[in-house]
Amino acid sequence: MLERQWSVAANQRDLHGSEQDSEFIGIADIISFIRQRIVLIMTFPLLGLLIAAFYVATTDSVFTARTQILIEPKIPQLLQQQSGEINLSLDTSQVETQLAVIRSEKIALMVIDELGLMDNPNFKHMNSPGIGERFHRLLKVMEDATASGEVSQEEPPQAPLAPAGKAQEVKNPTPKLSEFERRRRVVETFQASLAVQRVGVSYAIDITFKYVDPELAAEIANATAAAFVREQLETRAAAAREGVAWLEKRIEEVRTQMNLATQMTQEFRAKHDYRVGRQLGAAIVDGEVVASGEGEGVTRGGPTLEELEVTADTYRKMYESLLAAFTSSVNQQPYLIADARVITQATRPLVASHPRKKLVLALGGLAGLMAGVGIAFARHTLDRTIRTPRQIRDELGLECIGELPPVGWLRSFGRLDDVLRRPASLFTRNLRSAKAAIGLAESAHPLRCIGITSATPGDGKSTVASNLAALYATSGVRTLVIDADRPHSTLTKRLPNSPAPTGEDGHSGEQIEGQIMRVPGMPFDLLPSTASDAQRLLIASNMKAAIHQLESYEVIIVDLPPFTSGLHGMAAASVLDGILIVAEWGKTPVDLAAELSRILQVTKASVIGVIMTKVRRLSIRQYRKRAAQTAY
Missing domain, CATH: 3.40.50.300 (P-loop containing nucleotide triphosphate hydrolases)
Structure with a gap:
């Protein structure tokens, strides 16, 4: 066949x-x-690029300001110790302690109070906008692009796009908060935008702050570094003041006790010195102490001259030691310096750190391509034509x-x-x-x-x-x-x-x-x-x-x-x-x-x-x- x-x-x-x-x-x-399947495969990357472009166009630009400080914990000891006794080692726990201090609420409150962030209406939490707000922003951008160059003189200039969540706040105003609640929210916003990390294994620490306003981000980053340095100085100064105050109080107490002991010794010697000497001589001759009624009261019922002299001498040495420590503390107060110093000041960032437009577009296209290939492969597998x-x-x-x-x-x-x-x-x-x-x-x-x-x-x-x-x-x-x-x-x-077909067999008899x-x-x-x-x-x-x-x-x-x-x-x-x-x-x-x-x-x-x-x-x-x- x-x-x-x-x-x-x-x-x-x-x-x-x-x-x-x-x-x-x-x-x-x-x-x-x-x-x-080229049409199907290429449709999804284009769709992914459109979604990524929509995300980029409707997302607030976030700027990251960075400042850097250097931890030098042994500078005060360098001014006090001899060169052979200096130890400049720094372990990880000490650095982590400094990082925790920078992240603490104390530093946050210092910066908030210094810059007046509680009274700054522009300092708000960076919420991600909802889908409705994103479409509203997209329409706003399209309207601005269409009306560029054709702005009417009678119409006032339109306000810029509000940060994420601002439109919702206008439509749905939140109830009035107490001072404590407002302060807590500002602190949470501050800590959410602050990032602190160690640079490798060095003693340098990066302090970064992210916000939609580049000027404010740089200002807050610098204020945070300055607040950390200032906090160290204030802590050391407060400790020094407390130490000096304690020494002053202790010196006054020891001086009073020293004077009292010296006075008692002098009075005892003036009243009993001769009689005691004669009685002691008689005791040496006779082999026993023969004391009169008055002598017995002195030797058995009260302190001896030797005890009073030892007590007075002890108080005198304590007083001299405390006085030397007080003099040293007073002399060291001018050398109170922080363990850290700023090595890089934050400046206004010129480029937004988020969203990363090229990366978002690339990921959108790649995700779309993967989805397109996957769907095309599924259709190819299930296609029985x-x-x-x-x-x-x-x-x-x-x-x-x-x-x-x-x-x-x-x-x-x-x-x-x-x-x-x-x-x-x-x-x-x-x-x-x-x-x-x-x-x-x-x-x-x-x-x-x-x-x-x-x-x-x-x-x-x-x-x-x-x-x-x-x-x-x-x-x-x-x-x-x-x-x-x-x-x-x-x-x-x-x-x-x-x-045309008639459905009738009109030619049935023909060949x-x-x-x-x-x-x-x-x-x-x-x-x-x-x-x-x-x-x-x-x-x-x-x-x-x-x-x-x-x-x-x-x-x-x-x-x-x-x-x-x-x-x-x-x-x-x-x-x-x-x-x-x-x-x-x-x-x-x-x-x-x-x-x-x-x-x-x-x-x-x-x-x-x-x-x-x-x-x-x-x-x-x-x-x-x-x-x-x-x-x-």
Whole structure:
């Protein structure tokens, strides 16, 4: 059979290529996938760019001001210690402690009070605007762009866009807050915009502040660094003052006690010094202390002279030590300096740090591209329509002998006489290539009667039949076209000056040759669907008899009904020399076409191959490229 010969030749040609290609995805498959889904793939990146541009256009620009300080914790000790005792080490916990101090509410309150941020109406929390506010801003930007250069003198200048959340505050005013609540909100806003971090493993600390106003952001960043330095000085000064005050109080107490002890010693010596000396001498002579009643009261009931002298001397030493410490503290007060100093002042940032327009647009386009590829891949996976010649080989076991493109934007497919109107068009060239492929198959088996069918109506089989017949006729071959598609009668309706279908068998008694018409402007003859014998030709025996009666025609092309119109049209396929299946690109279901191929094989019809219609130009170029690669 023709089909077996054609399939065997195709299988031998693709023995080492197609079977392996069906298991692996190559670069050609990827390029083919991109070309088929290029519109869908590129739509989503454009949509992502539009969404990103909408986000950028409706988001407040945030500026980041940065200042830098350097921690030098050993400067005060450097002024006090000897050079051999200086230790300039600094561990991580000390640096983290300084970071915590900068982030503390004490520093925040110092900056807020210094700059008067509580009374600044522009210092508000940077809320992200809602979708309604974003559209309002977009309309505002569009109105400003339209009215640029045409501002009326009578109309006052319009106010700039309010920060995020400001419009909602005007429409929905918040209840009046207490002083404490206002202060807490300002502190929270301040801390949310402040960022403090260590620069690597160095002693430098970055202080950054983000806000919509670049001038205010720089001012707050500098004020924060200054407040930190000032807080250290104030803390050290307060500690020094407390130490001096404590020393003064302690010196006064020790001095009072020292004077009292000295006075008691002097009084004791003045009153009891001689008597005590005589009693002590008598005790030495006699070996025991002989004390009078008054002496016994002194030695046993009160302190001795030695005790009073030791007490007075102790208080004197304590007083001298405290006085020396007080003198040292007073002398060191002029050297109270902070452990940190500012090494970089914050200046007004010229470029917004958020949103990063280029990055947002790039991410939007990339996200759209990923979404487009994902959706295109999902559609490609779920798509069960015929799109590629390889798909026809794999799914139907047939060869695609031609791909016919759409002729124009206004027509979904070509005219019935397109090969005559535009003989140099891509449509004509591809159909001529399909005719040549039929000629190659004809070398093994004569193809005089060719049936053309499709899986569904509207696939373009009548157009293929008419133009293919025109190609045969213009090459000098006497050609007849039989419109056996009675349910649709496309050829009978559309060919010029052909009789309209009446549904009556007005020519039932005439021979089939007498019902054939000559179509004006066309090089072939037509047996319209209105002829009485046209419907009966769908019976295999009638078709076989008609072929013998039409021996004067070298080529007979039969426009068979589509597969969905019923199986009655498939009965005559077995007596025809070959069957062409027409499938519409991206519309004909693979399963339905496979079922049509199976039915034709059951009826022992010889299937020549498949012609795809309405194929996009990119698919044709890809097919030509693959055909050239196969040839080499």
